[in-house]
Amino acid sequence: MIFNLPWIDYNRLVDTHGHFAFTGWVTLALITLMVYELPGSLYNKKIYQYLLGAIFLCSWATLFTSPFEKCKILSEYISFIYILFTYVFAWIFSKDIQKTSANRTVKLLSVSSLICLVLSSFGAIMLAWLFAIKSLNSILYRDALFGYLHLQYNGFFTLSVFALIYNKVVSTTTEKSRKNIHRFAVLLCLSVLPSMFLTFLWHETTLVFHLISAAGCILLLLCLGMFIISAPLLMKEFNMIKPAIRYMAILSVSAFLVKMFLQSLTFIESINVLVFGNRPMIMCFLHLVFLGFVSLFIIAYFAQKGFLNTKSPFTRFSLMVFTTAIVLNEILLMLQGLGAMFIAGNTLFPWYLWGAGILLLIGALLIALARMRTKSV
Numbered sequence: 001m002i003f004n005l006p007w008i009d010y011n012r013l014v015d016t017h018g019h020f021a022f023t024g025w026v027t028l029a030l031i032t033l034m035v036y037e038l039p040g041s042l043y044n045k046k047i048y049q050y051l052l053g054a055i056f057l058c059s060w061a062t063l064f065t066s067p068f069e070k071c072k073i074l075s076e077y078i079s080f081i082y083i084l085f086t087y088v089f090a091w092i093f094s095k096d097i098q099k100t101s102a103n104r105t106v107k108l109l110s111v112s113s114l115i116c117l118v119l120s121s122f123g124a125i126m127l128a129w130l131f132a133i134k135s136l137n138s139i140l141y142r143d144a145l146f147g148y149l150h151l152q153y154n155g156f157f158t159l160s161v162f163a164l165i166y167n168k169v170v171s172t173t174t175e176k177s178r179k180n181i182h183r184f185a186v187l188l189c190l191s192v193l194p195s196m197f198l199t200f201l202w203h204e205t206t207l208v209f210h211l212i213s214a215a216g217c218i219l220l221l222l223c224l225g226m227f228i229i230s231a232p233l234l235m236k237e238f239n240m241i242k243p244a245i246r247y248m249a250i251l252s253v254s255a256f257l258v259k260m261f262l263q264s265l266t267f268i269e270s271i272n273v274l275v276f277g278n279r280p281m282i283m284c285f286l287h288l289v290f291l292g293f294v295s296l297f298i299i300a301y302f303a304q305k306g307f308l309n310t311k312s313p314f315t316r317f318s319l320m321v322f323t324t325a326i327v328l329n330e331i332l333l334m335l336q337g338l339g340a341m342f343i344a345g346n347t348l349f350p351w352y353l354w355g356a357g358i359l360l361l362i363g364a365l366l367i368a369l370a371r372m373r374t375k376s377v
Contacts (some may be wrong), residue, residue, distance in 0.1 A: 004348050010065060016066040022152065023082060027117070028052070029298045030160045034110055038167055040100030042093070053055050056081035070116045076128060083121045083165060090114035105168045105182045109163035112189040116155025119197065123148025139203055148200035148275075153289045154263070155192045158256070158264065161297050162188065163180035169237050184226040191219035198266045202276035217267040224260045244310045244319055248300040251323065255292030257286070280349075281337030284330060291326045291360075308371055315370040322363030329356040 032052055036043045043049075058362045065071035094111045102110075126144035129135065160184065170178055194216030197209055220338075234253065238246050262285060266272045275281050299319070302308055309315050336349040 002354055011067060011328070012067050016063060019066060019079070020059060020063045021290065023335055024056070024063065026157060026294055027086075028055055028059060030113075030157070030164075030294075031055070031093075033164055033298070033301065034085055034093065034160060036079045037164055038097060038100070038106060038110060039102045041098065042096055042100075045096070047092060048089075051085055051092070054085045054091070055082060058085065067158070069367035079124070079128075083124065086117055086121065087150060088184045090118050102167065103178075105170055105178070105185045106163050106167045107183050108182075108189060109159045109166065112192075113159035114161060115133070116151045116159060116192060120148050120156060123151065142276075143200060147196060149286065150196045150199055151192070153286065154195065155257075157289065157294045158194075159189065161294060164298075164301065165234070169233060173233055177230065180226065180230045183221060184230055187219055187226055191216060193261065197219055198263065198272070199276070201266070201269065201272045213267055219262050220260055220264040223255065224264070227257070227260075241304055242310050245300045246314045248303075248319065249297050251327075252293050252296040252300060253320055255288050255296070259293060260291050262288075278337050279294055284333035284337050287326075288330055292330060296323065296326065309368070310372040312370065312374045315367075315374060318363065318366035318370045322360065325356055325359035325363045329353070329360060333355055334377045 035048045036054065058078055058081055062075055062082065065075040066076060072088050097107055097110055116118050123144045127141065127148070129205065130141050135141070166181055166185070170181060173181070194212050197204075197213040197215070198216055200209060201213055231253075241249065242364055266275055273283075297307070299322070303315075303319070308319070310319070330348065332352050336353070
């Protein structure tokens with residue numbers, strides 16, 4: 001957005017960035033953790049090794065084909081094959097997890113997350129079809145995009161994160177706490193589809209859409225309330241982990257709370273129109289979930305498991321740089337979005353965001369280097 005790049009299609013570059021972030025990072029990390037961390041020793045089954053390997057290869061193949069117009073058809077075929085592999089994974093994992101000793105809350109969240117992963121693919125397929133027929137229907141395009149993003153962010157990402165969290169804490173809690181956690185999980189799962197209609201209110205004014213959206217909004221607020229009730233249990237668990245990881249975990253949960261509150265506000269028509277017509281604000285929300293909530297959780301989880309040696313000062317510094325970059329990126333996107341709302345933008349924001357992006361890159365590279373130069377514990 002700052003420099004002229006005549007040798008590459010900027011829109012395809014942005015699409016590649018989003019696609020690889022989803023498939024090569026968060027999706028791969030979450031389903032790997034689900035296989036290795038949830039009860040049942042599922043990782044001993046070779047089918048999961050093959051599926052995880054296939055998803056990995058498809059992600060990287062797309063990374064090196066998607067940016068280039070000459071490889072467009074090949075990239076689309078690879079993306080479709082990737083979707084098929086996720087279908088197979090979802091089907092096999094959902095059957096296997098039911099046979100394990102996993103808590104009912106963990107089973108509910110993990111299976112529901114994979115259902116959302118499968119459903120989200122229909123949005124991606126719809127987008128591919130619209131591009132194929134060269135449709136100029138911008139409303140259908142945005143609905144397919146927002147539906148896909150909603151089922152990924154508020155469905156698959158969120159539900160799988162909580163499946164992993166509660167897998168660690170449910171077994172050691174009281175019966176009352178388990179009931180509160182399960183109620184939260186049920187509300188969270190039930191909220192996914194109705195709250196998706198909040199993303200359609202920017203153009204849809206029919207009574208049915210408003211009623212479903214209202215139900216989604218109410219469920220989100222009930223989720224928020226039930227999560228706050230069960231939060232002391234999580235804080236107790238957080239207090240038992242190392243400070244460097246604890247702060248990341250607290251930031252991750254805080255990002256989730258902010259996400260839920262902001263999402264419920266979009267039921268207000270004036271806010272909905274402002275938000276869904278404001279690209280920086282949309283980016284702010286997406287990065288809040290993707291980086292602030294999900295990515296921080298995954299990295300904190302890896303660190304807690306010992307894959308990142310937090311006894312090393314270099315590792316702690318790497319985590320601090322990456323976390324600081326996320327917070328800075330969010331603040332800048334929020335200010336840019338608010339500036340656009342009140343017609344008070346600043347031409348320097350793209351430069352500031354470029355700087356935050358560089359800091360994110362440096363932080364990610366430092367974390368990778370920390371993993372390579374220090375032994376896991």
